[in-house]
Amino acid sequence: MNQKRIKICIAGAGLAGLSTAVFLKKNDAENLFEIDLVESSPKLGGRAYSFVDRDSGLTLDNGQHILAGWYSATLEFLKICNSQFQLNFQKKLEINFYNTEKKYFKLSCxxxxxxxxxxxxxxxxxxxxxxxxxxxxxxxxxxxxxxxxxxxxxxxxxxxxxxxxxxxxxxxxxxxxxxxxxxxxxxxxxxxxxxxxxxxxxxxxxxxxSNLLIPDKDLNSLFINNAINFLSDNAVEIKLNKRIEEIFKNNQGNFNVKFNSGESNEYSIMINAASFFRLNEIKLNFECDLPKLKTSSIISVHLIFKEYIPEEILKNNSFGMTGLIGTNTQWIFKKSERHLSLVISGADFIEHNGKKLIDLDKEEIIKMCTNDLKNCLSGFDTLEISDSKVIKEKRATFIPNIDSINERKKCNSNIENYYFCGDWAETDLPSTIEAAIRNGKKISEKILKNFYK
Ligand SMILES: Cc1cc2nc3c(=O)[nH]c(=O)nc-3n(C[C@H](O)[C@H](O)[C@H](O)COP(=O)(O)OP(=O)(O)OC[C@H]3O[C@@H](n4cnc5c(N)ncnc54)[C@H](O)[C@@H]3O)c2cc1C
The missing domain is CATH 1.10.405 (Guanine Nucleotide Dissociation Inhibitor; domain 1)
Known part of the structure; x- marks a missing residue:
């Protein structure tokens, strides 16, 4: 094989960037692609990651992520990385709810x-x-x-x-x-x-x-660790703590990419998988529309209890998941015998005591959540919390309003060998893991088609 190798830069190692690298290498039979996956932060996963909490010693997710049976590209990505076994598949769509009268309802399809x-x-x-x-x-x-x-x-x-x-x-x-x-x-x-x-x-x-798929392990175990193994087996270079500052197209039609460290590299193909709300930080020497999308927040709360949570308090907890009706806390996930993870979406517009939820401090959020759980679950007031963690993700998702349709469409890059990639690009799906990974798959297919005719 005498063919010259093609240098590809992927900006951003969220699930879109990570999956593009995985799909490209999975199908790169002749090892044509030399890929640098460049990430500005010290970690992979972007908006879906886990970390070790120093106080409790537990590995916590930045937010509970739920998948569904229609997440076809995500399942394919997990299969390539040999991670699909870390998902719990519902056999049928089933969701439990409690309301503020402690009444239990089950939607079972x-x-x-x-x-x-x-x-x-x-x-x-x-x-x-x-x-x-x-x-x-x-x-x-x-x-x-x-x-x-x-x-x-x-x-x-x-x-x-x-x-x-x-x-x-x-x-x-x-x-x-x-x-x-x-x-x-x-x-x-x-x-x-x-x-x-x-x-x-x-x-x-x-x-x-429509069945739900709930991760059995933390987000890094599901999405990141095995993907890193796959990429290093395939000689993809993962560069952490490197922010891309400039992308300049040169006279040869290649891209000169400059990092915050001052160094720069030349690539034939540029895949811009940086978060949609940070695309304007990268300087370009060519015309390119950027999406103007409104963001919305999610608050995640981890509660660790002194003792085991008795079976009867969340006895109907199918797949560790319970919905609450009539409270600001919307979902409870039982992560282990002593650990509950709570989800509060819409935190920019839902209010508590005259304040938007996103503006409440940690103590106010914990108090509100524990009151919600006491109001909905019999026996919850007997439990004692030993540790808690509140995570506010202020730009968790984009709002798929009417304007977003044009904003997403107009950004189809017409620059040869330059691609936008992310949950916002191309798919017409909401801001989800599947949108990010499906877009990564689509872009890899376009590139593969150009080089493997
Ligand atoms: C709390 C929370 C809960 C969620 N729940 C769900 C759920 O239940 N189900 C679901 O399907 N989805 C959920 N989502 C949405 C899902 O996480 C996102 O849609 C998806 O992770 C987006 O991936 P991405 O790769 O497109 O973007 P990002 O994750 O934003 O990745 C972009 C990456 O680019 C990097 N970057 C930015 N600028 C530069 C630069 N200049 N140079 C280099 N790197 C750069 C960033 O650091 C980041 O790592 C949730 C999100 C949050 C925050």
Whole structure:
């Protein structure tokens, strides 16, 4: 093989950048690609990572991440890295809820083809009355794409759509709000109906696609450690603590990339997988639109207890996950016998004692969460907390509002051999792991097609 090797720079080792490197090397039969994966921070994973907490000694995630059966590119990535065994696959879609009257509800969808599984689950869901259930069935209209064309959906938001579909207050409170906040992390009237529809289509696209997948281990064990092994076996150079400051296209059509350390390298292909909210920090010598996307926050709370959490307090805890209705704390995950992880999405607009949740201090957040858990779970007030950790991710996701559609589209780079990569780019999905990894896969396929004809 005399062919000259092709030097590729990937800026940013979040899941988009990391997966692009993995997909490229997996299919690089002739070892054509010499890849540098360059990350400004001291760690890989971007917005999905774990760390060792000095106080408790536990490995904690920066936020609970949930996957779904329709995360096809993510599953492929995990398989290449031999990490798929670290996921718990639900056999059927099942979610437990408690409300502030300590009442328990279970949404349990039978193991049959979708969307019939969801309709049957809803018909049996105790939180809803007969009128609510009949109104829920109106979403069948959505599945008929002729009734709701993509052009129409791109112009409206999900609250308009739910109004048109005559969804009841109960349907919104017990089904739509928990689901929408968990997937989109913003207000219902900020979610564009077409992005929402894309998620429904994916979730309804076959058996098991709407089932949830919950990581069995921490995020580094699932996404990062085995990927690093795969990349080092394939001679990908991972450069940590190196921020890319400039990308200049030169007369040969290559890219001169300058790092904060002062050094620079030349590459034939440039994949810009830096976070969407930091793209403007990189200086370019060519015209390129950047996306203007609104961000939204997620607060994660880890509670460590002195003693084991008795079985009866979270006895209906399927796959370690329980939803709370009517409280600011939305989800509880039982990570171990003494460790609960709590999720609060929408922290920029939900308020507590007149303050936005994101502006509360650690003590106020812990107090609010423990009150929420006491209000919903019988016996919780007997538990004693030995340690706690609050993590505020202020730019956890982008808001998939109507404007975001054009912002994402306009950034398709027309510069030869220059690609944008990330959860925001190209896919029309919300800000998720799957959007990031699916985009990484797409870009690797484009590059492979150019060199392996
Ligand atoms: C708390 C929380 C909970 C979440 N929950 C879920 C969930 O349940 N399910 C789900 O699917 N998704 C969830 N997400 C969203 C998911 O984590 C993101 O969509 C995904 O990780 C984005 O990956 P990315 O590679 O596109 O971007 P990023 O993760 O932002 O990666 C970009 C990387 O680029 C680096 N970088 C930036 N500038 C430079 C530069 N100049 N030079 C070099 N490197 C640079 C950054 O340091 C970063 O590592 C959650 C996110 C958070 C924060």
């Amino acid at each position: 039978p193991k049959i083809f979708s969307p019939l599984n969801l309709f049957i689950g809803i018909l049996k869901f105790d939180a809803l009355g007969l009128k609510d259930k009949l109104r829920f069935l109106k979403i069948r209209k959505l599945i008929n794409r002729e009734a709701y064309s993509p052009d129409y959906l791109k112009k409206i938001n999900v609250s308009d759509l739910l109004f048109e579909l005559k969804q009841t207050e109960n349907n919104i409170r017990y089904f739509w709000e928990p689901f929408l906040l968990a997937v989109f992390n913003c207000k219902t009237d900020e979610i564009n109906a077409d992005v929402f529809m894309n998620v429904l289509i994916e979730g309804f696209s076959g058996n098991g696609k």
